[in-house]
Amino acid sequence: MTTDTEYKWWEDWELMDRLLSYDPETGIIYAKERSECDFEDRGSGSSFISAKGLASKYNKDTCGRHMFNRRRKPPRATYYYLVGSMSYKGHSKQLQAHRVAFFLYHKRYPVFPLTIDHINRNGCDNRIVNLREATPKEQSTNTSISKANTSGVKGVSFLTARNKWRASININGKKTNLGTFVTLHEATLARKKAENDLVT
Secondary structure: OOOOOOOOHOOOOOHHHHHEEEEOOOOOOEOOOOOOHOOOOOOOOHEEOOHHHHHHHHHHOOOOOOOOOOEEEOOOOOEEEEEEEEEEEEEEEEEEEHHHHHHHHOOOOOOOEEEEEOOOOOOOOOOHHHHHEEOOHHHHHHHOOOOOOOOOOEEEEEEEOOOEEEEEEEOOEEEEEEEEOOHHHEEEEEEEEHHHHHOO
16 A cells, blocks of 8 residues: 555646646746645644645745746756756655656656657756657767867867877766777767767
């Protein structure tokens, strides 16, 4: 029997759809009105607050508010995402806006190892047209050129000390060296081949 603490309410689509409103055109998620059944009586004596009272306070303070709007850059991430905390019956959960948006629209979360990729590489743009399911390999190829890049080609840099070009690629969040080359053209070809190998 599943206990209240084991209940992963954020994976219950009908509940989340009742609590949140997602606009696929803007990518924004809003809080909906809650009812008495979404809360539990709290406290005792003079500090007692009924579930009905908590629902009334929530609707006054939170209903219609933009949810998951805090920018955060996780470790190894190449851009910022929108995150936020959400509570249900006293249990809080930190959630990523793009995952909630995908879930509300498609009625499911991606199943590992699939992830959600922001097509235009803007992690704060959660319009449904900008979200796609992708393998870690596919997602690793959808990254922008680093500001420190000197070649103009993603994954290719010049090693001054060796007077050679180095090609590399990120695979599952880890940088993999593809070798060093005499010409930029050779390094670029090695990088392109690695990209093609990842998606085939």
